[in-house]
Amino acid sequence: MKLSNGLLATFFLVHGHYGFILVLCRVLGSLQNVEIIYSINYDKKELLRFNSTENKVAAYTEYAIKWADDFNKKPEWLHMEAEKAIADLKPxxxxxxxxxxxxxxxxxxxxxxxxxxxxxxxxxxxxxxxxxxxxxxxxxxxxxxxxxxxxxxxxxxxxxxxxxxxxxxxxxxxxxxxxxxLDSSLSESDRNKFITGAAGVVLGVIMAAGGLIYYKRKHTDKRILTKGKNQFY
Incomplete structure (x- = not known):
């Protein structure tokens, strides 16, 4: 018997009392044979346990017996709830x-x-x-x-x-x-990457062009200033 999956949900109550529900999914030989177990616990004591193989709720304390009897009067409902434990998953x-x-x-x-x-x-x-x-x-x-x-x-x-x-x-x-x-065009992700890359290239070109213009202007101003100094002297 292989334990395939487990989910522990914990909830807290007032004055330090707490409870939790343990849900176990067991694979019995193959994925087509699945057993679901619900265990309801309160203050470290198990109250109720449901087994999908037996389709029955068992009580573990005196005051949980009535709850178990009520649940066991609705076997169809128990089976339906067990089926919900393994939800249909959209592909x-x-x-x-x-x-x-x-x-x-x-x-x-x-x-x-x-x-x-x-x-x-x-x-x-x-x-x-x-x-x-x-x-x-x-x-x-x-x-x-x-x-x-x-x-x-x-x-x-x-x-x-x-x-x-x-x-x-x-x-x-x-x-x-x-x-x-089938979409022959670019996917949204690929399109975003393309736009981001293109924007980066454009920004790089603008910065490079701006740097070149700044260099040319500075170099020209320097030449004019030097020429003016030579004329002054």
């Missing part, structure tokens, strides 16, 4: 070019989807809003080892001017398909 998606077309060799795009949960997911390529069913290869859902998954899909194609290519991701974390378009 991070990137669509980019990994190979340009050359002669008879097609270009290649990759749609990479990271950090999603649960595992089931569907990726679809769209070309001008029409599904692409050929020249598409995809990996299986790959476990990251931290509860989350990743998947990658490749599309080979010969580009056409003005066309729109999109990667459509369908996952439980979203009520509708998530559409990610």
């Amino acid at each position: 991070e998606v990137t669509v980019r070019s990994v190979r340009q077309a050359s002669g008879k060799n097609p270009a290649m795009l990759i749609c990479s989807v990271y950090d999603f949960y649960p595992k089931p997911i569907k990726l679809t390529w769209m070309r001008d809003d029409k599904e692409v069913t050929t020249d598409v290869t995809s990996t299986e859902e790959l476990a990251d080892g931290d509860w989350y998954y990743q998947i990658h899909s490749h599309l080979e194609y010969f580009p056409k001017p003005g066309e729109k290519i999109s990667c459509v991701v369908e996952h439980a974390s979203s009520h509708k398909p998530m559409i990610y378009d």
